Amino acid sequence: MPPPHKPATLDQQPQTNMLIRKQDIYQLELEHWATLSDEDFERNLANSGLDNHSTWLLPQLVAHFGRWRLSSTGEETVRQNCQSALDKVLWRLTRFRRSYLIRTQTKQPDYGQLTPLVLLGFKRSQSYSYEQFRELSGLKWLLEPELYKALVTTQITIPAKNRLLQIRDQGLIIKTGKNAGTQRNPEATWRLYGIQDTELGGVSELLQTMLTQCWLAHPKHRRETMILDPNDWDNMPEPLIDVDLIKPVEVNNKPVSRAIRDVPW
Secondary structure (H helix, E strand, C coil), rough: CCCCCCCCCHHCCCCCCCCCCCCCCCCCCHHCCCCHHHHHHHHHCCCCCCCHHHHHHHHHHHHHCCCCCCCHHHHHHHHHHCHHHHHHHHHHHHHCCHHHHCHHHHHCCHHCCCCCHHHHHHHHCCCCHHHHCCCCCHHHHHCCCCHHHHHHHCCCCCCEEEEEEHHHHHHHHCCCCCCCCCHHHHHCCCCCCCCEEEECCCCHHHHHHHHHHCHHCCCCCCCCCCCCCCCCCCCCCCCCCCCCCCCCCCCCCCCCCCCCCCCCC
16 A cells, blocks of 8 residues: 655645756656645646646656666556656656646647657667557556556447548537537547547547547647557557648647545555
8 A cells, every 4th residue: 555645745835837957857856746645746737837848858758767677567667667756756747637748739749648658668768569568467557547548448349430530520519609510620629529429428538539530649640659549559540531741740628636546655
């Protein structure tokens, strides 16, 4: 069992736009976040201004995970590689919404919500494929919670291409207001609406987005760093529509959860 979280003290109050003295994740003064509850950690993260530094912070974070040693389980992998307080904080950064680290994810899609940061570190630095992790016990410790929910806890038969397009069209229609009857832009819409009566009605919103190729999964934004196919984590699915693709360039709205998640130390 994890140790009980200590109550927040004055020095654990939310930070606002923390002072960054050097563009180096190992120089971030975040050690005191290590023992915070998820609620306090997330509150600090939301007010930290780290999203202002995404162009260097995210690549360094992935490189950090690339130096991890893979153990027999996901839990043991995290435990063995998170020895210091800062190690623990850097891992915990992956457990919350990616928007806390990247202001506009479609402008930096390589490291967006569909990219598993820890697994990407292993992929880039140690030549693992994403699929090699599928059967790893305790994978929930290495995959972001929303990705884990979309990829591991859901069993679904993926509808045919034409049906996916029908569901997407239905989910993009604006139902009320002055724009009622028009469609949202699939490139910028992170979730679908009003598709509870379809084959995708019972799956996670992130999986709906993935399968219907909206937002980050749209052919204009998607990257090899992402998981885009729940049946083959390394597969780049056929585009649902023909688009003029932009050459990938690598660059250097749910309520805040109040639940306290377990940690493996």
